[in-house]
Amino acid sequence: MRFSVQETLPFEDLPEVPTASPWCQRWRERRHSWAHVRDGGFDARRYTVDVIPDEEPAKGFVLAHHYSGSYPAVTVQFGLYDVVDGERQLCGVAVFGVPVSTAVLTKPLPELRPYTESLVCSRFVLLDECPANSESWFLANCLKRLLASGVRGVVLAYAGADMFNDG
Numbered sequence: 322m323r324f325s326v327q328e329t330l331p332f333e334d335l336p337e338v339p340t341a342s343p344w345c346q347r348w349r350e351r352r353h354s355w356a357h358v359r360d361g362g363f364d365a366r367r368y369t370v371d372v373i374p375d376e377e378p379a380k381g382f383v384l385a386h387h388y389s390g391s392y393p394a395v396t397v398q399f400g401l402y403d404v405v406d407g408e409r410q411l412c413g414v415a416v417f418g419v420p421v422s423t424a425v426l427t428k429p430l431p432e433l434r435p436y437t438e439s440l441v442c443s444r445f446v447l448l449d450e451c452p453a454n455s456e457s458w459f460l461a462n463c464l465k466r467l468l469a470s471g472v473r474g475v476v477l478a479y480a481g482a483d484m485f486n487d488g
Contacts, residue, residue, distance in 0.1 A: 356452075368455070368458070415446075
């Protein structure tokens with residue numbers, strides 16, 4: 322079923338849904354690992370999400386930790402910060418921007434204007450130290466901020482490596 326722009330879902334009223342799997346895939350220094358929920362719970366009081374206004378902190382983080390070793394065209398980038406003990410440590414980056422082809426946005430989201438109402442999430446990287454389910458919380462916060470800025474659709478672009486093959 323397709324929804325038109327006029328038939329938007331009530332995002333604020335949706336209940337929290339548990340993840341389908343207790344496993345979370347992580348990437349560090351371009352290698353993947355897996356974390357289980359039982360290995361530590363997520364505490365939202367310990368983290369904050371902010372726009373990263375300058376490219377360099379996000380770019381350096383992504384180049385160091387994402388398996389592709391590359392940085393895409395950016396519209397907006399968000400940082401996940403661990404704020405324990407009052408210090409802000411960057412521990413995750415989400416990059417939303419321009420895909421290689423407009424069709425990446427217009428095929429799944431034909432009713433939305435590409436690059437203003439729709440973007441692609443081209444990089445999403447968290448350190449292993451982030452507890453399980455940090456990804457869901459971070460992505461949800463990014464999507465809320467994008468929605469507030471007028472973005473109505475996001476295409477998640479990924480090509481995850483086979484769990485038995487790094488890269």
